[in-house]
Amino acid sequence: MKALPALAATVFALLIWQAVVSLTSLPRFILPGPALVAETWWTNRAVIAEHTLATALEVLLGLALGAALGIVTAIQLATSRIARVLVQPMLVFTQALPVFALAPILTLWLGYGLWSKVAMAVLIIYFPVTASFFDGLMRTPRGYLDLAQTMQASPRAVLWRIRVPAALPSLASGLRLAAVYAPIGAVIGEWVGASRGLGYLMLLANGRAKTDLMFAAMLTLGVFSVLLHLTVRRATAGIAGER
Amino acid sequence: MTDTPGLLFQGDASIDEKPLFARIRLEMPPGRWTCLLGGSGVGKSTILRLIAGLDTGAEFSGTIRADDDGPVTPRVGYMAQDDLLLPWATVSQNVVLGARLRGERPDKPRLDRLLHRTGLTDHAGKKPAELSGGQRQRVALARTLMEDKPVVLLDEPFSALDARTRADMQDLAVELLAGRTVLLVTHEPAEAARLGHAIHVMTPGGLNAITPPTAPVPRDVDDEETLRTQGALLRQLREKVA
Numbered sequence: 001m002k003a004l005p006a007l008a009a010t011v012f013a014l015l016i017w018q019a020v021v022s023l024t025s026l027p028r029f030i031l032p033g034p035a036l037v038a039e040t041w042w043t044n045r046a047v048i049a050e051h052t053l054a055t056a057l058e059v060l061l062g063l064a065l066g067a068a069l070g071i072v073t074a075i076q077l078a079t080s081r082i083a084r085v086l087v088q089p090m091l092v093f094t095q096a097l098p099v100f101a102l103a104p105i106l107t108l109w110l111g112y113g114l115w116s117k118v119a120m121a122v123l124i125i126y127f128p129v130t131a132s133f134f135d136g137l138m139r140t141p142r143g144y145l146d147l148a149q150t151m152q153a154s155p156r157a158v159l160w161r162i163r164v165p166a167a168l169p170s171l172a173s174g175l176r177l178a179a180v181y182a183p184i185g186a187v188i189g190e191w192v193g194a195s196r197g198l199g200y201l202m203l204l205a206n207g208r209a210k211t212d213l214m215f216a217a218m219l220t221l222g223v224f225s226v227l228l229h230l231t232v233r234r235a236t237a238g239i240a241g242e243r
Numbered sequence: 244m245t246d247t248p249g250l251l252f253q254g255d256a257s258i259d260e261k262p263l264f265a266r267i268r269l270e271m272p273p274g275r276w277t278c279l280l281g282g283s284g285v286g287k288s289t290i291l292r293l294i295a296g297l298d299t300g301a302e303f304s305g306t307i308r309a310d311d312d313g314p315v316t317p318r319v320g321y322m323a324q325d326d327l328l329l330p331w332a333t334v335s336q337n338v339v340l341g342a343r344l345r346g347e348r349p350d351k352p353r354l355d356r357l358l359h360r361t362g363l364t365d366h367a368g369k370k371p372a373e374l375s376g377g378q379r380q381r382v383a384l385a386r387t388l389m390e391d392k393p394v395v396l397l398d399e400p401f402s403a404l405d406a407r408t409r410a411d412m413q414d415l416a417v418e419l420l421a422g423r424t425v426l427l428v429t430h431e432p433a434e435a436a437r438l439g440h441a442i443h444v445m446t447p448g449g450l451n452a453i454t455p456p457t458a459p460v461p462r463d464v465d466d467e468e469t470l471r472t473q474g475a476l477l478r479q480l481r482e483k484v485a
Contacts, residue, residue: 143327146297150321151390153344161343165331 032212041216047201048220054196056224058114058186062121063232066182067175069122070129074171077130078137079159095127099185103192117189117197124185125178132177136170137163172240179232183225198224247393247424248313249273254305256289263289263301267450269443271394273310276417276425276460278439280432280476285445287428291396294426295321309394320392324399326383328371334358335367338385354389360419361385377408381415388419395420397427401434410464413438417461432476436469437462444479451479 014034021033028036041048073091076083103120110116140163148158190199198221205213250271256263264286271277281287292299294307296316309315328337338357339349358364361381371379380400387395397416401409417438429435435442438460442453453476456468463469 141327143323143325144329146292146295146323147321147327147340148344149297150295150316150319151341151344152317153341154346157344157346161340162329165329168331 029209029211032215036212037215037219040210040212041220044213044216048198048217051196051198051201051217052220052224054114055117055183055186055190055198055221058117058189058197059121059182059224059228061114061118062185063125063178063182063228065118066122066125067129067178070126070174070178071133071171073126073130074133074137075159075164077134078163079155091127091130094123099124100188103188106189107193112193112195116192117186117194120189121182121185124181124188128177128181129171129174132174133167133171136167139170140166168239172236175236176229176233179229180225183221183228187221246311247273247422248309248311248318249424250294250307250309250315250394250426252290252294252305252307254303254307256286256293256299256301256303258301264445264447265449266305267445269450270441271424271426272441273424274422275440276420276427276438277441277443278427278429278435279443279445280429280435280480281445282430282480285447287445288398291398291426291428294394295319295396297321315394318392318394320387320390320395322383322387322395322397322400324402326371326379328379328382328386330371333368333370334363334374334382337371337382338389340386341390350389357385357388361388361415375408376404377412380404380408380412384412384416384419392423394424394426397425399429399431402429402431409434414461432473432480433464435476436473437464442472442476444476446480453479 017034021031024031032040073087077087099120102123103116106119106123107116110119144162144166145158148162153161186197187199187202190197191203194200198217201217202214202221205211205217252269252271253267255266269277269279269290279287279290286301289299289301293301293303294315296319307315309318329340332340335354335358336343339354342349355364358367361384363378363381363385366374366378366382371382374382383400400416401412404412413434427434427438436456439455440460442455444451444453453472456462456466456472458466458469
């Protein structure tokens with residue numbers, strides 16, 4: 001049911017792209033047409049696959065680590081006043097820093113390999129996950145807490161049996177946002193310094209005026225991001241549910 | 244359930260230095276239904292929340308004590324207008340919530356018995372969203388009973404229900420809460436007239452005790468004396484507001 005509109009939109013986008021190419025007759029190293037990009041993609045499929053795998057690994061590791069860190073932080077913040085006083089301002093401040101500006105220093109600290117990119121992805125998704133889950137944990141309906149109090153519940157039980165389940169829909173929206181941001185983080189990391197990954201391939205192709213390969217890598221990244229987003233969306237459907 | 248205490252509430256409350264209600268004295272005799280009737284904003288829910296030991300945002304000075312001098316809040320069960328069912332938990336899990344929150348093992352036979360008495364046996368595995376408003380309030384009632392507290396505080400628990408379901412729930416509540424000290428806060432004169440062994444009208448001027456109808460609780464909805472009391476209660480509510 002959803003496939004048909006998606007297909008129509010894709011065809012429409014390709015048509016516009018082709019129309020721009022035909023009407024402006026720009027040289028292929030400025031704007032390659034869809035057919036050329038498809039052809040380049042196919043002839044370079046082994047290279048693209050290899051770099052996609054590298055980026056995918058960075059993104060998935062970053063997503064897992066960032067989400068785990070965000071969840072733990074949110075629970076810490078929600079349960080401890082001291083943590084709120086000490087950590088929250090720091091958290092907001094790190095968000096005020098442009099993550100892009102941190103990429104070179106991360107590369108300096110963690111090297112050109114996998115981990116500087118994972119760190120970028122973690123940094124970029126840590127805040128949305130923490131903030132949305134924390135927000136959910138602090139907005140537990142008052143009535144539930146009243147009821148729990150009349151039942152002489154322990155704060156621990158209230159946290160795990162009421163506050164956390166009630167906050168899961170908020171966590172789900174944080175994770176969905178994270179799935180969109182994580183590839184951006186990884187690619188920024190690759191731009192600053194890497195020897196593999198789709199971001200690296202794009203930069204490489206661009207530098208050699210292989211614009212068609214640049215486009216092929218970029219579109220692959222786009223498709224990967226969309227698939228990741230859909231997967232996470234589906235995976236979190238259960239916890240985002242009824243309210 | 245251990246011995247049922249009567250309660251005494253005595254004192255005044257203010258919010259930000261502004262008096263919410265002047266010094267009042269409310270006695271809740273053991274094992275009886277005491278109805279506290281009043282319009283919105285007179286502080287009747289605040290009284291109930293103070294007895295339950297819940298946060299009210301009001302400054303209270305006075306005493307709340309049980310006639311056996313035992314502690315009050317640990318012996319209090321609470322049921323509100325909102326059924327407060329956890330949407331992610333099944334009916335059974337909601338009913339045994341108290342035990343789960345205290346880290347105790349739920350009393351399974353008791354659960355089954357209560358589900359049976361509230362007519363929920365067939366719904367035990369359902370989520371609250373699959374139930375009607377009346378069924379949800381029955382789950383809330385079963386959850387309250389599961390706690391087995393000698394004192395039960397009811398904060399307009401039936402006011403969101405339609406007339407027929409409300410009358411059914413009132414009957415069921417009287418039957419199942421028999422022997423407990425009940426405080427029912429309501430804005431419905433008909434409800435107070437049907438259910439109160441003792442009825443108090445609360446207005447900004449204070450508390451006023453009304454002689455309840457003579458018929459046993461729950462009184463018939465068309466009992467003449469009950470209807471007359473209902474009318475008298477409504478008249479009082481309107482007079483004092485004017």
